[in-house]
Amino acid sequence: MSTPPKKLRRVLVANRGEIAVRVIRACQELGLETVAVYSDVDRDAIHARMATYAFHIGPNVAAESYLRVDKLLDVAARSGADAVHPGYGFLSENAGFAQAVLDAGLVWVGPPPSAIEAMGSKTRSRQIMRAAGVPVVPGTVEPILEEAELLRVANDIGYPVMLKAAAGGGGKGMRRVENDKELLRAFTAARSEAAKAFGDDAVYLEKFVVRPRHVEVQILADAHGAVVHLFERDCSIQRRHQKVVEEAPCPVLPQETRDAMTAVAIEAARAVAYEGAGTVEFLYGGDGNFYFLEMNTRLQVEHPITEMITGVDLARAQLRIAAGEPLWFTQDDLSITGHAIECRIYAEDPENGFLPAPGTITRYREPTGPWVRVDSGVYAGFTVPLEYDPMIAKLVVWGQNRQECIERTDRALREYKVTGIRTSIGFFRAVMADPGFLAADYTTGFITPAFLDALSDGGSEQAREAAAIAAAIAQFEKDHKAAPSRGGDEGGSAWKRAGRWRGTHRFPR
């Protein structure tokens, strides 16, 4: 009934950072050659170094490099790639790019452009789901273009409301708003952010559901009509409406709700003739009801926790499905084993309003040991660019049950050493120790101002004293360094500085 699987040989990975590394790993395991692309600032990035081929595609600004369809297609042609994997973010949910890849005679590692288009607009996907009888959160279905209409709708639904980018994801262009004045100001900012992040400034309004959790279902569909789900993830721990900690399975989901939710997710995938890996997101309210939020037509950042509890490698599955292979397992072959947690390690300062903290990493040591996985794209000496997303790595931990998983995650966080930039590692340790998190009693409002205040005045007197002593000793070393070995210290390569430093056991200026 359909064509036999194609033989892939060389995959263009149209992304950067840790997700590019993740995809390259899957390709390498499958014996596929890889083609990396990099902007000016990413020449030294790991993805550009580990791929079989690497092509420069322009300046740092994503709009002139990673978002340039023409440049990516040119690299695909010049490199002889036969497939394109978009990763997540950038062009991963851009139907025009998917279509252009197909038109160039290449394999698109993702769903058909028609499915991306149907689900890519949050307003359109909500229309489709409403038509299919799936519950959705009260709000507008059409994008809102004018201020007068915006105010009318917000007052109809009643504050608080959520303002969201129609083409959005990852919390960009999304704001909770309490009154008319805030709404008008947020409208301008959200549209501007949405235009910059997604090239589309359409926004819509939604009722804010009380005590919500964010629960999502992973699905896989092949090109031959088979669709399976790989259970759910709970992604309720968020800052700025962006996920920071995820766990699988959801610790509070009754089995009958899981059954209903996964069935709806499969329906959603079928409704748009989905292929590949996708995620159907729901708001799970405090009253036990769940509402369709959106479908993400790509791999998710948090996909590894599903891999950990099911044993299915989703990136490999994407490549095999894209090549036309029928699914090699059925729903009955899948089950949940143990528990998994992911912490997104961001280059940002949780003690200072999660402000981005780009800069040079001077020391980097990842945790290892039993059941600890780190997907990262950085190393000691790497400068985290300010042009891109601040996520530098993902810590993924498996345990036989939730308690063991939390204890192991905390252990791994203790081992995780990053010097030179601030990161969210200490924040995650506070999450792992939080009574509400331990009891699995939390919502998307978990991170409160009080939680953050406790974070910044935490730290024992003993630890503060040890830090002060370390600083004083480092300062003494710096002040007493012999003059001759210090010449031209600001220039020179990181390599030379590190060498000198190792040799002298002293600290650089």
Place this chain on the structure above:
Amino acid sequence: MTYDVTVGERAFSIRVDRDKAGGWTVQIDDGPARHIDARSPEPSVLSLVMGDRSYEAGLAPRDDGWEVDLLGRAYHCAVVDPRRAALKLGGGAGAGAIKTSMPGLVVRVMVEEGALVEEGDPLLVLEAMKMENEITAPIDGRIAAVHVAAGESLEAGAKLIQIDPLDETEA
């Protein structure tokens, strides 16, 4: 050698000297002198053994001292050599001097020199790592200086805007 080290709101006076055994003698404030074994086994790392406790500190230099990460937390340690500090002139611009604590790109500037602002009024928008951040006025006052323009890339610590509080005659 004695340093004034400030960690958050806690100020330490720390005397550090190398001792004959190759370790360190450290005295905090008026406390007893302690022997500390401090080594740098790898770049940017100081391993401290104090008494029986082992601490591992990561150290990154900053303009005014060191950023120290220890037990999963980051501590900004401002270090001052009191003898040098005595030579420097004091003086600060106070609450009306607005700086950025992160590197970023100026997207928009909404105020001009001479404009009157109220606390909470938007002043400018900074973008870093794809997020727009609105900077608002911390006090009521008059814009005395705008140090940046749209399109400009900024380092952390860059001056943005100076607001002078209003004189009573103007209020």
